[in-house]
Amino acid sequence: MLRYSVRRLLQLVVVLAVLSLLLFAWLRALPGGPVSALLGERATEESRRNLRAQLGLDEPIFVQYAKFVGRILSGDFGISTGVQTGDSAVEIFFRRFPATIELAVLAILIAVAVGIPLGYFAARRRDSILDNASVVSSLIGVAVPVFFLAYLLKYVFAVKLGWLPPSGRQSTDLDATRVTGFFILDGLLTREWDAALDAFEHLILPAIALATIPFAVVFRITRAAVLDVLNEDYVRTARAKGLTASVIRGRHVLRNAMLPVVTTIGLQIGALLAGAVLTEKVFAYPGLGEALAVGFQKRDYPVLQLLILTAAIVYVLVNLTVDLSYAVIDPRVRTR
Amino acid sequence: MTPPTKSRLGKVAVAVLAGAVALTVTACAESGRGDGNQPPGGQAKTGGTMTFGAAGAPETFDPFYATDGETFRVTRQIYDGLVTFKPGTADVAPALAESWESNADGTAWTFKLRSGVKFHDGTDFNADAVCANFKRMYDQKGAGQSESVTTYWIDNLGPGFSDGAKPSLYKGCTVKDPTTVMLEVNNSTSKMPSILGLPAFSMQSPAAMEKYDANNVKAQGDSFSYPAYALEHPTGTGPFKFSKYDKGNNTIELVRNENYWGDVSLDKLVFKIIPDETARKQELQAGTIDGFDFPSPADWENLKKDGFNVQVRPAFNILYLGITEKNNPALKDLRVRKALAYAINRDQIVKSQLPEGASVATQFIPNTVDGYNGDLKPYPYDPEKAKSLLTEAGASNLAVNFYWPSEVTRPYMPNPRDIFGSIQADLQKVGITVNPITKPWNGGYLDDVDEARADLFLLGWTGDYNTEDNFIGSFFGSPTNRFYTVDTFGKELSDMIKKADAEPDAAKRVQMYKDLNRKIMEDYLPAVPISHSPPALVTSKKVQNLIPSPLTAEEFNTVTLS
Numbered sequence: 001m002l003r004y005s006v007r008r009l010l011q012l013v014v015v016l017a018v019l020s021l022l023l024f025a026w027l028r029a030l031p032g033g034p035v036s037a038l039l040g041e042r043a044t045e046e047s048r049r050n051l052r053a054q055l056g057l058d059e060p061i062f063v064q065y066a067k068f069v070g071r072i073l074s075g076d077f078g079i080s081t082g083v084q085t086g087d088s089a090v091e092i093f094f095r096r097f098p099a100t101i102e103l104a105v106l107a108i109l110i111a112v113a114v115g116i117p118l119g120y121f122a123a124r125r126r127d128s129i130l131d132n133a134s135v136v137s138s139l140i141g142v143a144v145p146v147f148f149l150a151y152l153l154k155y156v157f158a159v160k161l162g163w164l165p166p167s168g169r170q171s172t173d174l175d176a177t178r179v180t181g182f183f184i185l186d187g188l189l190t191r192e193w194d195a196a197l198d199a200f201e202h203l204i205l206p207a208i209a210l211a212t213i214p215f216a217v218v219f220r221i222t223r224a225a226v227l228d229v230l231n232e233d234y235v236r237t238a239r240a241k242g243l244t245a246s247v248i249r250g251r252h253v254l255r256n257a258m259l260p261v262v263t264t265i266g267l268q269i270g271a272l273l274a275g276a277v278l279t280e281k282v283f284a285y286p287g288l289g290e291a292l293a294v295g296f297q298k299r300d301y302p303v304l305q306l307l308i309l310t311a312a313i314v315y316v317l318v319n320l321t322v323d324l325s326y327a328v329i330d331p332r333v334r335t336r
Numbered sequence: 337m338t339p340p341t342k343s344r345l346g347k348v349a350v351a352v353l354a355g356a357v358a359l360t361v362t363a364c365a366e367s368g369r370g371d372g373n374q375p376p377g378g379q380a381k382t383g384g385t386m387t388f389g390a391a392g393a394p395e396t397f398d399p400f401y402a403t404d405g406e407t408f409r410v411t412r413q414i415y416d417g418l419v420t421f422k423p424g425t426a427d428v429a430p431a432l433a434e435s436w437e438s439n440a441d442g443t444a445w446t447f448k449l450r451s452g453v454k455f456h457d458g459t460d461f462n463a464d465a466v467c468a469n470f471k472r473m474y475d476q477k478g479a480g481q482s483e484s485v486t487t488y489w490i491d492n493l494g495p496g497f498s499d500g501a502k503p504s505l506y507k508g509c510t511v512k513d514p515t516t517v518m519l520e521v522n523n524s525t526s527k528m529p530s531i532l533g534l535p536a537f538s539m540q541s542p543a544a545m546e547k548y549d550a551n552n553v554k555a556q557g558d559s560f561s562y563p564a565y566a567l568e569h570p571t572g573t574g575p576f577k578f579s580k581y582d583k584g585n586n587t588i589e590l591v592r593n594e595n596y597w598g599d600v601s602l603d604k605l606v607f608k609i610i611p612d613e614t615a616r617k618q619e620l621q622a623g624t625i626d627g628f629d630f631p632s633p634a635d636w637e638n639l640k641k642d643g644f645n646v647q648v649r650p651a652f653n654i655l656y657l658g659i660t661e662k663n664n665p666a667l668k669d670l671r672v673r674k675a676l677a678y679a680i681n682r683d684q685i686v687k688s689q690l691p692e693g694a695s696v697a698t699q700f701i702p703n704t705v706d707g708y709n710g711d712l713k714p715y716p717y718d719p720e721k722a723k724s725l726l727t728e729a730g731a732s733n734l735a736v737n738f739y740w741p742s743e744v745t746r747p748y749m750p751n752p753r754d755i756f757g758s759i760q761a762d763l764q765k766v767g768i769t770v771n772p773i774t775k776p777w778n779g780g781y782l783d784d785v786d787e788a789r790a791d792l793f794l795l796g797w798t799g800d801y802n803t804e805d806n807f808i809g810s811f812f813g814s815p816t817n818r819f820y821t822v823d824t825f826g827k828e829l830s831d832m833i834k835k836a837d838a839e840p841d842a843a844k845r846v847q848m849y850k851d852l853n854r855k856i857m858e859d860y861l862p863a864v865p866i867s868h869s870p871p872a873l874v875t876s877k878k879v880q881n882l883i884p885s886p887l888t889a890e891e892f893n894t895v896t897l898s
Contacts, residue, residue: 031779031780031783031784032778034558035484035783036783038484039403040403040782043782043786044786044814044818045787045788045818047483047484048786051482054479055555057558076557078556078558078559079558081560084583085393085395085562086561151614155618158622159618159621159622162622166619166621167618167619168586168610168624171624172387172587172608177365177367177369178584179365186365189365190366190367192367192369282612286583286584286585290611298778302559
């Protein structure tokens with residue numbers, strides 16, 4: 001087991017090295033670059049050439065890459081050129097990470113809290129009005145572009161009704177204390193209840209927009225799983241044994257149906273982070289997704305490199321954990 | 337009653353533990369709120385708070401190291417220059433200097449300073465502070481001499497620094513007495529003293545700059561690192577003092593400078609960074625911001641109908657069709673370039689693509705600049721004339737790579753796609769084959785244009801101050817320019833522009849520029865001027881007395897809230 005684990009960890013290092021090289025080369029192969037963003041329309045050919053030389057962008061790509069790796073190994077991921085000029089990419093990451101986590105958590109809670117009960121009841125009342133309406137709404141959830149839904153939600157609930165703030169993360173006049181960077185938690189910790197409530201209100205619309213796709217997926221998987229389980233022999237047996245309907249539903253149907261649902265929720269968390277790019281941009285919500293959108297527009301290499309590489313590392317580590325757990329469960333895997 | 341089972345006991349224990357942890361943590365975190373709604377350092381007036389939606393984050397709070405409008409919008413409120421621009425115009429006006437005069441050849445400028453002015457850190461603004469500022473600018477080393485860090489110095493008072501590696505316009509600063517200072521330049525230029533009103537040359541506290549290591553800018557990896565002064569401790573004499581930059585919430589807060597030498601009404605001025613234009617509009621409609629810049633002209637009418645105040649600025653800009661002679665020899669022929677001018681229906685573009693108040697450009701400067709030649713008429717729309725000129729030049733089968741930018745709107749070019757579409761159709765009508773190429777503004781467009789890969793391109797300029805040189809000097813002042821006229825008339829034109837700029841007699845200089853504008857349009861035509869287009873800003877009805885600036889350089893100290 002130890003040898004297997006070491007082997008997999010070494011593979012991980014190789015994967016990350018290749019990944020970082022590909023990412024580095026890809027970003028620099030994109031048209032444009034930080035020189036355009038820094039100099040703008042005042043640039044001359046000479047000023048571009050000088051700046052490129054000053055930033056080392058005129059050196060061969062492998063030389064640039066070697067320097068980049070050297071800096072990373074010393075913990076320097078570079079300074080932002082566009083998202084927050086002058087701040088280190090690492091600072092930007094840690095400042096924005098809590099924002100995206102707050103948003104993603106609320107979105108997944110909404111998706112689960114609405115998707116599972118609705119899926120369950122839709123399955124139990126198959127072909128009823130509730131079932132058909134739910135299926136249609138889940139289809140809409142998948143089909144409607146997030147940005148359209150986002151603008152619509154803002155228009156109705158912020159502009160027309162004035163119930164919720166249209167964008168941002170917290171009202172500008174609150175003078176809230178920052179402790180952890182999780183604004184709701186900070187409000188609770190410092191007993192600034194108005195700040196916590198305000199941060200929560202700012203989360204509602206973007207979280208609903210972000211939750212639509214996971215909601216649709218969770219709903220459909222729950223519905224399908226419950227339908228499958230309802231037809232299982234053991235459910236029929238339970239009924240025959242005279243168990244009450246609530247015991248059958250709670251202990252036998254829902255619990256067994258939850259296995260694929262839980263797996264799906266796990267997969268959706270990754271998709272949520274991807275969906276956050278668009279949602280955060282439209283809601284001017286200062287999280288990692290917005291940083292990626294602005295970073296891409298301004299060709300902010302340091303920020304893009306760190307954010308994309310971190311996402312890739314998380315993905316690879318999750319896969320590694322799964323592989324290692326398979327190895328624990330099934331010894332045959334270790335010998336392959 | 338049944339005894340508690342082991343698992344129930346476990347759950348209770350976990351709940352109690354979680355509660356205890358939460359209480360402990362809660363007890364540890366103190367609220368940092370002070371008297372947050374009062375402006376620090378003085379009696380609370382009733383000026384209120386104005387929140388303005390900014391399209392991007394400022395690069396830095398040290399305007400000397402900045403190049404972008406979002407930075408200048410903020411720093412303009414924190415700092416003053418020796419001179420400023422008369423509200424609502426691009427004309428120079430007194431600021432920290434109450435008056436000035438130059439010697440006969442325009443190389444020595446003596447400024448009489450306002451007395452009793454203090455920086456936000458309480459230190460005195462005086463002649464010593466002025467010279468300390470210019471010395472700091474001139475003494476930049478290393479990364480401080482980079483094209484992207486001290487762009488405005490290099491373009492206006494440089495290009496060189498005190499190390500003498502390159503010549504510079506700036507020569508020196510002399511303290512005459514505490515309220516009198518003399519600035520010397522190596523040659524006369526029409527840009528003096530207007531350039532001193534640029535935010536980059538604002539007066540900053542020498543004590544704060546030293547304390548927070550203001551010159552410590554470094555190249556690091558693919559970018560630059562800035563010192564604490566530029567990021568957290570900007571210290572000027574302006575109407576607002578820097579309070580905080582809440583990066584987690586994308587907001588910058590300034591508070592009123594109680595000791596400001598001029599008038600200021602607002603208690604607080606907040607800039608909320610909202611990169612998405614529709615999001616800015618919806619924030620205004622929801623009442624969570626009080627204004628934003630550059631609303632799309634397509635939205636002007638609806639915003640007005642909704643009760644918002646769309647303030648249209650005077651058009652102090654130019655949109656032109658750039659021509660690069662490098663890769664398409666036919667474009668070196670003046671007749672071909674004139675054919676392009678005759679082929680484009682600029683009246684139609686102005687009427688159908690640009691906002692109300694836009695006008696056809698007859699030359700490369702707007703009509704509010706002194707050297708504007710009122711006798712020049714625009715090239716009329718004359719497709720037949722265009723065709724005959726092309727035939728005469730042997731370019732009937734002319735084919736061009738025509739670039740237009742995506743993912744951008746500029747004050748002078750609100751909708752690049754539509755403007756491109758109109759020009760493309762006009763060129764095709766006279767038999768020119770157009771190969772359209774579009775790239776994102778920062779995603780290859782500016783690179784390709786500046787590296788002479790485009791035959792034709794759309795670009796423009798918003799003036800920094802009211803001189804001819806700020807327009808035509810920026811475009812054609814160097815023989816190596818983006819029109820690639822280096823092999824043809826680039827040097828000749830550049831020399832004439834430099835000569836006009838160096839003429840100290842204002843009347844003579846204006847005449848020289850008028851003549852120059854005629855020559856550019858008739859003898860060279862390195863590009864085709866298209867239009868001047870007025871950009872707007874929009875505010876809620878409660879915002880009063882915000883004076884729109886043709887330089888897009890509004891000062892918020894005049895604002896009152898109803």
